Amino acid sequence: MKKIVSISFAVVVLSLFLMACGGSGKSRSLLESFSSFLNGNEAVVGFGSARLGDILSKTDYESEAKIKAVMNGPVSQLKNSINMDEPVYFALEGPFENGNPVATYLFIEVKNADSLKANLTKNGFEVKESKSFQYLQDGDLNLAFNNNLAVALIQNDVEDPVASLGKIYDRAKGDVSTGYIADILKKKDDLVYGVSLANLYGTSNTDLEDLSAEKQKELRAMLQNSYVETGLRFEDGAIVIESKNHFSDALKSKLFFGTDSGAKILNNLGNGKPFMGASLNIDTKKMQEFLSEYAPNAMRDLSEDIGGEFEVAMTLANYDVSKIIDGKLGALIFGDIASAMGDGVTPDINFFIGLAGHGKTFGSAIREKMTEDFEVVNLTDAGIFAYSSSKNVGNAVSLPDAGNNFGKGTFNFFIDLSDVDMSSFQLDGPSKFVEMVKYVQIDYGIDGGKMTIKAREGKENILKQVFQKALNIFEDELTMM
Secondary structure, three states: OHHHHHHHHHHHHHHHHHHHOOOOHHHOOHHHHHHHHHOOOOOEEEEEEEOHHHHHHHHOHHHOHHHHHHHHHHHHHHHHHEOOOOOEEEEEEEEEEOOEEEEEEEEEEEOOHHHHHHHHHHOOOOOEEOOOOEEEEEOOEEEEEOOOEEEEEEOOOOOOHHHHHHHHHHHOOOOOOOHHHHHHHOOOOOEEEEEEHHHHHHHOOOHHHHOOHHHHHHHHHHHOOOEEEEEEEEEEOEEEEEEEEEOOHHHHHHOOEOOOOOOHHHHHOEEEOOOEEEEEEEOHHHHHHHHHHHOOOHHHHHHHHHOHHHHHHHHHOOOOHHHOEEEEEEEEEEOOHHHHHHOOOOOEEEEEEEEOOOHHHHHHHHHHHHOOOOOEEEEOOOEEEEEOOHHHOOEEEOOOHHHOOOOOOOEEEEEEOOOOOHHHHOOOHHHHHHHHEEEEEEEEEOOEEEEEEEEOOOOOEHHHHHHHHHHHHHHHHHHHO
């Protein structure tokens, strides 16, 4: 009896241990394997997931007989080989060279290893055997799979694919990640992307390397456990990209994101109903402090790149941008979009630059040049105001729905196409997708941001609408051939 109790107790303890570690071997889930791969991996800058099954379903391709006939074969192969109900997880290794990661990793749940091998062979890949998994190498692609997990390594010049892929499997057997990494991996959006600021800094080749050892250590400490989390969703009538900034308190205290709940900048941007606008609220004093500490040559380099009056003003201000501008900038575009797009008529523009200290000297220097293109240019202690048409002078701006947050956040942008019949422009090829758009809105601040691309029609998923539009474009082009 005691022996049975002892064995039972041992089984319970072992089970708890495996659960705490996320399981291992065949019992380990795809999420746990990928989470383990990320845990403590300082080379991975970005990571996330793509729910290919959900994305494919949202296109509703099966409702189009012609497309269904073409896609059924490849999709059936995928569904027989891998679990399309689970996301594909990916990781990007730094440093980035010309915008490309040094290595890309993919984790996919295998549904049927025999089917996967057959489909790969059918498509011209040579699948080989190793002790622990089957694998292939084709150019930069290195792929391995066993009965439940497929991993891919996309990297140049992998000399020993078995060893490299084996290391990935080994790393996927450790403890799972916790904290923000675990939270980001649990997101259910169609596409999820997380960035580790600490790893981004650690793998980057930038001027930050020129900082003193003390400053580098200080910056590295601020970036620890700081992440940017982004999710993309395909919704009914909209594409939504939403981000959250998980910054350390130390990093937040150094950043220079500004806000203005009253959107006072609107008082400086004239009169009328704009169809496009952009605004910026920056704490330039904090920005200068940050740059002085961690990028002391940034303003000097920028001034030299811009040149002209700005470089002169910055030289007088000893390259302190907070002595030139106060961080409030805004621009609005007015007029008939149809005339601007169809007839090439230049739309009206109003803009405002908030000035500070030596800024009025800078404003005076550029005022004369601006009068060549703007009917009204006013310079005050508060800033410089410019209006390409005198009819837009005033302080009664009427914003469209897409601009409801304009001037309030750190960065706000909108373009409103709701009053324009875009089909009348007879756009060609990919540009015809613009006909679907009602408005674009971007709002961003210290805690994150949101970008919404709103379609004119909101009853069906945006992917289905895009898929149908693509089909119509393709059929129109075939008809014209």
